[in-house]
Amino acid sequence: MNAELLSSWRDGPARQAIVDFVERAGGQDGSAAAAVEERVAVFDNDGTLWCEKPMPIQLDFILRRLVELAQAQPELRERQPWKAASERDYGWLSALIAEHYAGNDTNVKTLAAGILSAFAGMSVDEFEKRSDDFLRSAQHPTLGRRYLQCTYAPMVELLGYLEANGFANYIVSGGGRDFMRPISQEVYGIPRERVIGSSTTFTYTSDGPGGTITHRPEADYLDDGPEKPVRIWNRTGRRPMLAAGNSNGDIPMLQFTHHASKPTLRLLVVHDDAEREFDYTTGAEQALKEAEAAGWTTVSMRNDWTTVF
Amino acid sequence: MNAELLSSWRDGPARQAIVDFVERAGGQDGSAAAAVEERVAVFDNDGTLWCEKPMPIQLDFILRRLVELAQAQPELRERQPWKAASERDYGWLSALIAEHYAGNDTNVKTLAAGILSAFAGMSVDEFEKRSDDFLRSAQHPTLGRRYLQCTYAPMVELLGYLEANGFANYIVSGGGRDFMRPISQEVYGIPRERVIGSSTTFTYTSDGPGGTITHRPEADYLDDGPEKPVRIWNRTGRRPMLAAGNSNGDIPMLQFTHHASKPTLRLLVVHDDAEREFDYTTGAEQALKEAEAAGWTTVSMRNDWTTVF
Incomplete structure (x- = not known):
């Protein structure tokens, strides 16, 4: 039917x-x-x-949060992954994926630790509001939508x-x-x-x-x-x-x-x-x-x- | 309504x-x-x-499994919690609850380890069948139902x-x-x-x-x-x-x-x-x-x- x-x-x-x-x-x-x-x-x-390219939509959300944290705590700007996020260093991020497929997860772990700490202590209500705001406002980087x-x-x-x-x-x-x-x-x-x-x-x-x-x-x-x-x-x-x-x-x-x-x-x-x-x-x-x-x-x-x- | x-x-x-x-x-x-x-x-x-008295219904299910395991592996009959289960030693089990309320969880941990191992390696399909069979056949020990x-x-x-x-x-x-x-x-x-x-x-x-x-x-x-x-x-x-x-x-x-x-x-x-x-x-x-x-x-x-x- x-x-x-x-x-x-x-x-x-x-x-x-x-x-x-x-x-x-x-x-x-x-x-x-x-x-x-x-x-x-x-x-x-x-x-x-x-769509998951050029990067998963959630990664954009997380990178923006890392930038926000680095702005509030300048000492983070010299450390990965906050440094790459703050400098829009997509090279570091792309290399990390290539490294992962080559069996080297050192930088993947660095990014994962940054991601896990990015919302630590945040209430689920506040997280929901941020995700909702982001998804309703942010643009895809290349698809024009x-x-x-x-x-x-x-x-x-x-x-x-x-x-x-x-x-x-x-x-x-x-x-x-x-x-x-x-x-x-x-x-x-x-x-x-x-x-x-x-x-x-x-x-x-x-x-x-x-x-x-x-x-x-x-x-x-x-x-x-x-x-x-x-x-x-x-x-x-x-x-x-x-x-x-x-x-x-x-x-x-x-x-x-x-x-x-x-x-x-x-x-x-x-x-x-x-x-x-x-x-x-x-x-x-x-x-x-x-x-x-x-x-x-x-x-x-x-x-x-x-x-x- | x-x-x-x-x-x-x-x-x-x-x-x-x-x-x-x-x-x-x-x-x-x-x-x-x-x-x-x-x-x-x-x-x-x-x-x-x-009803959760005289013991939670699931504890009866688990004790029967411990007895089954002890029957298959006689060396377990000398160890807790298989020993208490095999001997229907409700004293050991009751004491354990009293000990828990008194802040001593040594035997609670012994029981928990036994419980966790009781179904190790069992498929969720087999577990479901056993639970279903038990719940449809077993009698409450005192309520007559x-x-x-x-x-x-x-x-x-x-x-x-x-x-x-x-x-x-x-x-x-x-x-x-x-x-x-x-x-x-x-x-x-x-x-x-x-x-x-x-x-x-x-x-x-x-x-x-x-x-x-x-x-x-x-x-x-x-x-x-x-x-x-x-x-x-x-x-x-x-x-x-x-x-x-x-x-x-x-x-x-x-x-x-x-x-x-x-x-x-x-x-x-x-x-x-x-x-x-x-x-x-x-x-x-x-x-x-x-x-x-x-x-x-x-x-x-x-x-x-x-x-x-």
Whole structure:
């Protein structure tokens, strides 16, 4: 039902696989319908639901915070990562990613420590306000649009199509859970309790009416790779029937999306559209191989989507 | 609406506070209604939704597992906590609780280590099956009923009344999340994704179609005391409007249930009914004081409920 919602999808194998899956799940092909409570669909966010280049949107948010901290505490300006953030030294940041792929995480750890300390002691209410303000005002550096307009229209249509067919959609992001929550309902139709993502640990302090929950400078977990199935289980207590991702970190989540006796769909978004978005496979090499080996459905931005944004 | 669902509640201040709260939340008193997505209600489980004496139901489940392990590995029978479990040495277990209240947690740690190891390496699917089997078959040791019949009828009515008025109910238990999930929908009408509770860490292994999530012998977190507001935030991203508990470990969750401009209700179930259930305040001393100081609504099992089970 409602396949007309997929209006930005070209007729082709990806669109057909989606419609076939939804009709099988709903029993419209004559097979037994999956119980509505079993219809769980999970979506990576960066590079799957919205643009992640030239850098993840949240990294821009964090770098601005590092600049703010370095302005308040000048001694930080001589130390990484505050130095690179203050000097807009994208060279240091790019090198760090190249170093990571080469197996050297020294500077990744330096950045991670800076990120973890960036919001330490901040209440979840204050963090929410900052994330909300940033996402509603900041512009993408090259696409000439606001970040909130960098969601992929065909994927938003897919979320709506699934919801119209009884599915509960979840975001399962390597990015920060609380970073996305203020806008997830508005831009994806996904309520905040269905946002799964990385998080620091928190402290609850009974410091007045209602008390306060504040960020600690410590990772609770990084919701990536094999942690994604674990966090999906923690939150939902179920195996998904549909998973969509775009990178190596999504492989375990896509593998976990398996049922012996229910239809499943594994989607891998392929960034092959230099004209309308970006063209890259770095960070997705294994995922592309796995998709071919395991028969996952690849989604070509260039060929399968009439519109990107 | 639907206050007739509270048929096991005697007319009195507790019932009245519940009805007043729900009608204010729904705007039936002429004030602005709370948005449906804000209507989050959280419930402790042991001693709040079902009976926790003479021992928490899950402890019985765990002790049986320890006996099973000791039968398979005789050398365990000489070591605690397998020894006490095998010998049904409730003295050791009771002493441990008394020691805990006296500030000595040596044996508590011994028990905790045994509990954490009890399901190490077990898949979440196997754990679910064992929990489900246990809860559907085991008998309460003194009440002459099955464990699944040890839920408090007035609290189950309250869950239904809240749901009929647009609330999303969550369990927020110090007990194990995955222990309760198999039966939460059936006995409470609470779907498994709304069960918050303690958990070990897990490992995801890509060991065949779908892979496997297994228990590790390590606590991820103990969902008690100040961890309860943190876990509520993690799962829901909201402050509740209603919280119900019965012990000191519920104090932070009840304090967290506060809104400057929305109605709230904090319920504390008081076990004062030796005839129909149990009569005890151990472990609830501070909570009772706090309820009086902060004006929380106490629920007397003896006076406010026409039926307990």
